[in-house]
Amino acid sequence: MATHKSKFSVTILGSNSALPANGRNPTSQLLNVNNHYYLIDCGEGTQLQLRKYGIKMQRIKAIFISHMHGDHYFGLVGLLNSLHLLGRTMPLSIYAPEALQEIVRLQLDASGGRLQYPIEFHVLNAPEKGAVEVYADAELQVRAFRLKHRITCFGFLFSEQTKDRVYLPEKGEKAGVKVEEIPSLKKGLDVKRDDGTVLRFVDFTADPNQPRTYAYCTDTLPLASTAEIVKGVECLYHEATFLESEAKRSKQTYHSTAKQAAEVALAAKVGKLLVGHYSARYTSLDQHLEECYPIFKNTELTIEGKEFEIN
């Protein structure tokens, strides 16, 4: 199997829960898939964070908003406005709960102007069980599924699109494979020449890379159904608002503890667990890791500005 050459990473723009504190911002993450950018949630100050980390915001193709608590979307309309002022003309897709559309519209109307680029608003929905495709382009497929929070909240499963087989140029050159024959071989098709010769794709190509996957689960009770849906992903982000010492409060507020996040990661047999959405009460995050390690060793803390390569 060939090694991955294209980028598949997630950069943390905000790691805190509702109340920004301790230098931590409300939630936002940037997914980079082969230099196509996708924004996941957009708490207040996200555009400032994008600037701070030198991320070209015009590259964002689509924005996914998990739910209608403000720490997950209060930065959206400011970002939309700045994209306009910076000269965007490329359409932008937004996938979000229905209520967001009117909220954005009212604010744009009140400013008395129009954005010079089109926004394509898509109302999120997902069945009670399982995940449903909500977005697909040449790079990425996104499926949404239900989490369990005080209000409707969606998780997202991001998967690279299935790639072509990997052409092996040394073998091809030796056999005189022509440039125009390569695309078919990469698609897994044998090529029959006019003279009757058959080029077998298995002789000139290797298996494609396994599509990489990232799952995003914020603001939720820990769920067995989540573990089913995200089974085997390379990287799982699962909220860990509280520590076990606050398990009661965590349940009351429909959140998860660090230990519970690790249990979901274990049950789902994921490659790596990222935790975040920390309560403002925690100035240090060491204990979050300590709670996860005995259950799921490959855990990391999300921290503002940190980029995680997913491989």
Next chain:
Amino acid sequence: MATHKSKFSVTILGSNSALPANGRNPTSQLLNVNNHYYLIDCGEGTQLQLRKYGIKMQRIKAIFISHMHGDHYFGLVGLLNSLHLLGRTMPLSIYAPEALQEIVRLQLDASGGRLQYPIEFHVLNAPEKGAVEVYADAELQVRAFRLKHRITCFGFLFSEQTKDRVYLPEKGEKAGVKVEEIPSLKKGLDVKRDDGTVLRFVDFTADPNQPRTYAYCTDTLPLASTAEIVKGVECLYHEATFLESEAKRSKQTYHSTAKQAAEVALAAKVGKLLVGHYSARYTSLDQHLEECYPIFKNTELTIEGKEFEIN
């Protein structure tokens, strides 16, 4: 005249125009009147700025929003939410254009919860000419007036409430003035005792301090009417989005240049001029000052975190 002992200052939380850049945030200012706090505009990230500068946000009694361009209010609903999470129960007054009320309401509704403190929303209005009182408490009177921008925009004139005369304890003690007689003397009333003695207020009190005044004029063409309304204020904040080299663009976008801001300050004979609302194109602000100095010498740049004492 006695010297001022109470606080009357303005702290800059954001000094930039629409696009946050060069480390400058969108507009917000905090007015401190004798440790009562009033917020003027509330661009995205204002709550983060309040935290950064160690300003106790629960002390804010009222918020004044000049107009419905996002760089002046996109931080409001996040701040309201944080005040709730931090346990506020004291009512909060908001003075703003009518459209803001529905925008705030929709966002609070969408979050599925209720704030645990009351918001008293007041729709701003002002006559075509002159200023009208929109707010008054024991410390402060606020008058609103019309500016001229692409959409309806209000300026604000903040004045300390007229204070009592200043009691002179040395003179009072010498003459045996009783504690219960002081309030009348401070109100400028002579006290007639039962034995016929008259205590004359002029003998035991000095003139009160002149009420201090601060005027706030953002997002506007330079106007002769503004100079009339803010005549003689101790401190005038006037936007200076552009330099004269961009005078054409400034006019097209209904903004002012630094030179024009200085001309308003000169015409109004104010004590001090603060300029701000800088376009993102300016990385350095030296030229803004250079344009103002020949016309109005006592000019300062608004800079994030800087507190201006008004005396």
